[in-house]
Amino acid sequence: MIALPVVDSHAPPVRVMALHALAYCPRLFYLEEVEEIRVADAAVFAGRELHAALAADEDGESVSLELRSDALGLVGKVDCVRRRDGSYLPYEHKRGQPRRDEPPGADSPGSPQAWPSDRLQVIAYAALLEEAFGQPVPEGRVHYHAAHVTVRVPFDDQARADLAAALAEARRLRESVERPPIAENERLCARCSLAPVCLPEEVRQDRQPEHDPVRLFPPDRDGATLHVVSPGAHVGCSGDSLVVRPREGPESKHPLRGVEAVLLHGFAQLSTQALRRCTEHGVSVHWLTTGGWHTASLVPTAGQVQRRVRQYRALTDEATCLRLARALVLAKVEGQHRYLLRATRGDGREAVAPHLAAMQEALRGAAAAADRDSLRGHEGTAAVHYFEGLRSLLGRQVPDELRFATRNRRPPLDRFNALLSYGYGLLHTAVLRAVLAAGLEPALGFYHTPRSAAYPLVLDLMELFRLPLWDLVVVGSLNRGQWDPAADFAVTRAKVWLSEAGRKKAIGLFEARLQESWKHPVLKYSLSYARTIELEARLLEKEWTGEPGLFARSRLR
Numbered sequence: 001m002i003a004l005p006v007v008d009s010h011a012p013p014v015r016v017m018a019l020h021a022l023a024y025c026p027r028l029f030y031l032e033e034v035e036e037i038r039v040a041d042a043a044v045f046a047g048r049e050l051h052a053a054l055a056a057d058e059d060g061e062s063v064s065l066e067l068r069s070d071a072l073g074l075v076g077k078v079d080c081v082r083r084r085d086g087s088y089l090p091y092e093h094k095r096g097q098p099r100r101d102e103p104p105g106a107d108s109p110g111s112p113q114a115w116p117s118d119r120l121q122v123i124a125y126a127a128l129l130e131e132a133f134g135q136p137v138p139e140g141r142v143h144y145h146a147a148h149v150t151v152r153v154p155f156d157d158q159a160r161a162d163l164a165a166a167l168a169e170a171r172r173l174r175e176s177v178e179r180p181p182i183a184e185n186e187r188l189c190a191r192c193s194l195a196p197v198c199l200p201e202e203v204r205q206d207r208q209p210e211h212d213p214v215r216l217f218p219p220d221r222d223g224a225t226l227h228v229v230s231p232g233a234h235v236g237c238s239g240d241s242l243v244v245r246p247r248e249g250p251e252s253k254h255p256l257r258g259v260e261a262v263l264l265h266g267f268a269q270l271s272t273q274a275l276r277r278c279t280e281h282g283v284s285v286h287w288l289t290t291g292g293w294h295t296a297s298l299v300p301t302a303g304q305v306q307r308r309v310r311q312y313r314a315l316t317d318e319a320t321c322l323r324l325a326r327a328l329v330l331a332k333v334e335g336q337h338r339y340l341l342r343a344t345r346g347d348g349r350e351a352v353a354p355h356l357a358a359m360q361e362a363l364r365g366a367a368a369a370a371d372r373d374s375l376r377g378h379e380g381t382a383a384v385h386y387f388e389g390l391r392s393l394l395g396r397q398v399p400d401e402l403r404f405a406t407r408n409r410r411p412p413l414d415r416f417n418a419l420l421s422y423g424y425g426l427l428h429t430a431v432l433r434a435v436l437a438a439g440l441e442p443a444l445g446f447y448h449t450p451r452s453a454a455y456p457l458v459l460d461l462m463e464l465f466r467l468p469l470w471d472l473v474v475v476g477s478l479n480r481g482q483w484d485p486a487a488d489f490a491v492t493r494a495k496v497w498l499s500e501a502g503r504k505k506a507i508g509l510f511e512a513r514l515q516e517s518w519k520h521p522v523l524k525y526s527l528s529y530a531r532t533i534e535l536e537a538r539l540l541e542k543e544w545t546g547e548p549g550l551f552a553r554s555r556l557r
């Protein structure tokens with residue numbers, strides 16, 4: 001019998017469930033154990049329910065035994081331990097079917113076997129039991145409930161060698177900052193809870209354009225965004241719900257399981273208890289000024305060291321920054337150019353023609369720019385002409401008070417610019433949420449330089465979304481006469497900003513736009529704009545994790 005290797009006692013033990021993930025897919029192990037990304041999907045919840053039911057049912061048997069071995073560097077909780085023929089055996093319960101390999105030439109499935117990940121898991125429990133009870137454990141057993149079949153897994157020399165190799169690989173991966181590649185077997189991904197984070201189908205489609213991707217990225221957000229806008233409103237909690245009490249009017253209740261983020265505008269208050277409940281439920285909290293600008297965030301995060309190490313490495317490399325910045329500027333300016341073209345298809349082309357030509361020239365310059373400074377120059381030129389062209393898109397029905405002469409900010413000097421700035425503030429927070437959800441460091445970007453309170457990486461990503469998420473919405477709502485120049489704005493000689501009514505209207509329009517669905521022209525599936533922001537943040541990270549080429553590829557059609 002071969003002996004399992006003893007480890008350095010200072011190394012943190014490997015969880016048996018982590019070995020299960022490792023045997024399923026090394027990348028899954030890395031995302032869960034090293035980057036600490038965990039997503040509980042329907043299958044995970046169903047598995048938990050099965051184990052809870054078993055804990056209640058298994059009368060007279062030893063169930064759910066916690067086992068730990070410092071010598072092996074292994075820890076785990078076995079579903080059930082039974083005594084058979086004088087030996088203790090570990091039992092694992094699984095909801096699904098066992099593996100059945102059809103023998104060559106046979107027309108019926110082969111005998112049931114344990115899946116490799118289940119086999120490794122029960123072997124690890126056998127090793128832990130052997131040490132705990134000080135007597136040999138000849139085998140482990142896996143019961144597959146869907147087939148009412150129990151499979152025996154021998155704890156022999158091969159099993160010991162496989163366990164030792166898996167433990168060594170787990171420890172090697174824990175020390176690495178390199179995320180393993182996506183699984184070769186794409187069927188694994190369809191059942192993987194981390195597919196929305198890992199994005200394996202997007203990579204396969206990029207590598208093989210003929211690949212017909214299975215859509216694994218969710219089409220919309222999991223929960224709502226709770227905006228608290230009324231001055232002096234108070235957010236408390238009652239059980240697992242947030243309760244919003246405005247100074248006037250009725251209170252409203254919002255179950256936390258349906259909330260993804262809380263945005264406190266201006267001087268709204270949030271109790272410490274509510275803040276704590278939010279962190280327990282993974283709900284992020286963001287504070288904004290009355291002008292819509294982000295001031296602070298509380299986002300429950302963990303295990304992001306490796307992701308940030310890779311980001312620092314990539315974004316301190318000038319060539320990488322230039323490549324990403326060029327892709328970003330081309331996407332932004334091409335989008336603006338297409339929008340002006342599309343909006344003047346029937347009428348008004350003459351007025352925008354010189355600006356379209358200048359933007360084309362800027363695009364050629366950006367494509368050939370040798371450094372980021374000259375890229376910024378071409379983008380700046382294009383922006384001047386874009387805003388010149390944008391003026392022509394406002395219909396004759398739009399009152400003079402809502403028109404603008406030039407783009408101005410900090411502070412905005414007219415109503416149009418107040419609208420733009422407020423929406424960009426909301427967009428900043430939406431992009432910040434996506435950047436943090438992807439585990440990226442918002443303060444380290446590749447195009448914008450750290451000059452203001454805004455995060456450079458967030459400003460970078462925002463460039464992809466200013467037009468589709470806000471410019472289009474502002475121009476459309478102005479042309480539809482949705483804005484009241486008096487009631488929706490507060491005007492002084494020094495600046496113009498939105499009144500409370502105007503802010504509520506802008507938030508309503510912005511949130512509605514975030515929920516709108518569109519078909520991604522490269523990945524060829526539909527998703528909401530809110531999810532598109534998160535998708536783009538995750539595709540950006542792929543640029544420096546060995547799967548480049550998908551960032552900033554989408555364009556307005």
Ligand code: SF4
Binds near residue numbers: 029190193198
């Ligand atoms: S989605 Fe696929 S490649 Fe990604 S972790 Fe899961 S199984 Fe592995």
